[in-house]
Structures are given as structure tokens and as C-alpha cells.
Amino acid sequence: MSPSSVLSSCPSTSLPDFQAEGMSMGHVQGPQPVLLPTSRNAPVSDTHCPGSPRTQPVEAIVRELLGELGTYDETSLYHSVRVARLARTLGRALNLTPVQRQELHWGALLHDIGKLAVPRLVLNKPCALTSEERAWVDLHASAGAELLAGYAVFPHAVVSIARHHHDAWKNAGAALPLLTKIVAVADVYDALTSERPYKPAWTPAAAFAELQRQAGQGIDPQLVTAFAEAIRACPDFESSL
Ligand SMILES: [Fe+2]
Numbered sequence: 001m002s003p004s005s006v007l008s009s010c011p012s013t014s015l016p017d018f019q020a021e022g023m024s025m026g027h028v029q030g031p032q033p034v035l036l037p038t039s040r041n042a043p044v045s046d047t048h049c050p051g052s053p054r055t056q057p058v059e060a061i062v063r064e065l066l067g068e069l070g071t072y073d074e075t076s077l078y079h080s081v082r083v084a085r086l087a088r089t090l091g092r093a094l095n096l097t098p099v100q101r102q103e104l105h106w107g108a109l110l111h112d113i114g115k116l117a118v119p120r121l122v123l124n125k126p127c128a129l130t131s132e133e134r135a136w137v138d139l140h141a142s143a144g145a146e147l148l149a150g151y152a153v154f155p156h157a158v159v160s161i162a163r164h165h166h167d168a169w170k171n172a173g174a175a176l177p178l179l180t181k182i183v184a185v186a187d188v189y190d191a192l193t194s195e196r197p198y199k200p201a202w203t204p205a206a207a208f209a210e211l212q213r214q215a216g217q218g219i220d221p222q223l224v225t226a227f228a229e230a231i232r233a234c235p236d237f238e239s240s241l
Contacts, residue, residue: 058153062106065113065147073123076115079190084108086186086231090223093230094182104179106154107161111183114144114162126197141166168219181219185211185227204231 070077087108091101115123118140122133129137145163148154161183168176168184176184192207202210208228215221231237 058106061151061153062109065110069113069116072116073120076112076123079194080109080112082190082194083111083183083186085236086190086227087182089234089236090182090186090227090230093226093233094178096179100157100179103155103157104161104182107158107179108183108186110144110148110154110158111161111165111187112140112144113147114140114142116147117143124197128198138166169214181223182227185219185223188214189227189231 066077066080069080084105087104088101091104096104118136122129122136125133141163145159148159148162157177157179160177161180164176164180165183165187168181169188189207189211192202192210193204195201208224211219211224211227212221215224
């Protein structure tokens with residue numbers, strides 16, 4: 001099944017009432033104190049990544065932001081945690097430095113934090129989006145980057161991952177940092193292998209094949225090959241392959 005065919009046709013809906021959704025672009029402007037919902041403790045506990053005490057304040061902000069994302073859209077939270085796990089697996093295989101691995105971990109967890117700026121009705125629409133709805137979804141990359149930059153504690157690489165994680169696939173020849181490309185690969189793999197309102201879950205083999213088919217533009221084919229080998233060799237993913 002091709003990516004285009006998974007989008008079934010259905011009548012367009014008018015844009016949701018953003019005020020009623022409690023959403024506006026102002027929602028993501030600047031740090032806001034948020035509480036970590038207890039119901040999200042299981043997936044969010046996977047945010048821990050051993051580091052120096054210096055990382056602890058950032059880690060707390062990461063947990064708060066993920067808690068807010070989980071409250072807003074549970075699907076996005078679980079996706080983000082899975083993408084981080086996949087990205088870390090590839091990062092280990094590529095022998096990244098400890099600093100790179102830490103940045104990759106945070107960046108992968110927060111790559112979709114800008115979904116907080118996308119109306120829920122658009123995020124969960126079970127069929128094709130209108131062009132206006134697609135524009136809202138596309139906004140999440142820059143919105144997430146602006147949110148993270150506003151905290152002034154995240155490394156540039158983390159902000160860059162949020163801003164550019166879709167560019168690797170959209171812009172042929174885009175010169176993107178390695179960490180951004182790793183998250184881009186993990187992001188698409190998880191999107192393909194996960195069930196969504198508008199499509200069934202692809203098998204890992206079909207997803208790897210699709211990644212290879214799309215490679216060669218912003219994503220190096222070698223990176224996709226390294227990803228497939230790393231996932232297949234990782235005991236954590238054995239049962240799902
Ligand atoms: Fe995204």
C-alpha cells in the first residue's frame with residue numbers, strides 16, 4: 001500500500017473551532033508550567049537518559065513538555081517515545097559521542113512537540129486533510145522549534161531536529177545535520193509501522209522497503225541501511241520484526 005493510497009477520500013470538513021479547542025499559536029509561545037499527568041508516567045519514564053547533573057533541569061523540562069503533549073494528544077506522546085527509542089538504537093550503531101546521543105535523545109522525544117499547536121480535530125482526522133488542515137499540520141515543525149528555543153536551555157541540535165525533521169524527506173538534497181536525519185528516518189519508520197486512523201500498520205519489512213525507496217534525496221541510502229541493520233540486530237525489537 002503506497003502512502004498516497006492510505007488516505008481514503010471523504011468529505012472535507014470545515015476547520016475546527018480553534019477557540020473551542022483552547023488552542024492558538026499563543027499556546028506554544030514561551031515556557032509554561034505544566035504538570036506531568038500520572039496516567040502518562042509509564043511512557044514518559046522512558047525519557048531518562050543517564051547524564052551529568054547538568055542535564056537534570058533540561059530533563060525536567062522534557063518530562064513536563066511530554067506530559068503536556070500526552071494530555072493533548074496521547075498518540076503523539078507514544079509516537080515520540082517510540083521514535084526516541086528507535087533513534088537511540090541507530091545512534092548507538094553509529095557510535096555517536098555521548099553529547100550527540102544526549103541531544104539525539106532529547107530531540108527525538110520533542111521532535112513533534114509542535115503538535116501542541118495543531119488542533120486535535122486535525123491531528124486525529126481519520127481521512128484526507130484539506131489543504132488548510134495540511135497547512136496546520138505543517139506548522140508543527142516551526143512551532144515546536146520556536147517553543148523549544150524559547151526555553152533557552154536546549155542545544156541547537158535539539159531545536160534543529162524539531163524544525164527540520166520533515167525537511168529530509170521533503171527537500172531533495174537538503175543538507176541536514178546527522179541527528180536530524182536519524183530522527184527523520186525513525187519518525188517515518190514508526191509512522192509507517194503504527195496503526196493510524198487513516199491506515200493500518202505496515203510490516204517492518206514493508207516499512208524498510210519504503211524507506212529505501214524514498215532514500216537518496218535528503219536521506220542517505222546508507223543511513224537507511226544502517227537503521228534497518230541496527231533495528232534487526234537489537235533484541236528490544238526482535239519480537240516486533
Ligand atoms: Fe513531525
